[in-house]
Amino acid sequence: xxxxxxxxxxxxxxxxxxxxxxxxxxxxxxxxxxxxxxxxxxxxxxxxxxxxxxxxxxxxxxxxxxxxxxxxxxxxxxxxxxxxxxxxxxxxxxxxxxxxxxxxxxxxxxxxxxxxxxxxxxxxxxxxxxxxxxxxxxxxxxxxxxxxxxxxxxxxxxxxxxxxxxxxxxxxxxxxxxx
Numbered sequence: 003x004x005x006x007x008x009x010x011x012x013x014x015x016x017x018x019x020x021x022x023x024x025x026x027x028x029x030x031x032x033x034x035x036x037x038x039x040x041x042x043x044x045x046x047x048x049x050x051x052x053x054x055x056x057x058x059x060x061x062x063x064x065x066x067x068x069x070x071x072x073x074x075x076x077x078x079x080x081x082x083x084x085x086x087x088x089x090x091x092x093x094x095x096x097x098x099x100x101x102x103x104x105x106x107x108x109x110x111x112x113x114x115x116x117x118x119x120x121x122x123x124x125x126x127x128x129x130x131x132x133x134x135x136x137x138x139x140x141x142x143x144x145x146x147x148x149x150x151x152x153x154x155x156x157x158x159x160x161x162x163x164x165x166x167x168x169x170x171x172x173x174x175x176x177x178x179x180x181x
Contacts, residue, residue: 043099048165
């Protein structure tokens with residue numbers, strides 16, 4: 003069976019985000035990677051750049067593609083006005099988008115008995131409010147890293163001609179107060 007490569011790996015998510023148990027099913031993590039790539043990253047960088055990055059991941063030694071190493075791993079670059087900037091990289095942003103998805107959905111499963119929350123005798127589930135706060139915090143980190151990547155892409159637009167600057171995420175929520 004052909005394994006589709008992604009912009010990050012399960013190992014990188016476990017090493018480069020907050021604690022993720024080694025016992026989480028790899029299939030769940032792969033699903034979250036797929037969703038985060040397609041729903042969180044691709045809309046912000048545009049289809050052309052996303053597809054070019056996927057080709058680069060499949061074959062990083064192709065001569066007709068830009069080197070995406072700095073974009074993916076982060077580092078230091080110089081703006082046109084001479085100022086130096088440091089950023090974490092697209093992979094770090096993606097890792098935190100994946101982490102946020104894992105926090106929100108990890109212990110839920112759809113079974114023949116309905117939508118259930120897995121528990122055992124040695125654990126106590128976090129309250130929904132706590133999980134949503136952790137998910138929001140992880141998304142905030144991911145969004146900050148993504149803004150840094152988008153700035154890097156804008157500064158280097160002649161190098162990354164596939165970048166079109168997709169839709170910016172807006173997490174503004176309006177809630178009514180009281181009953």
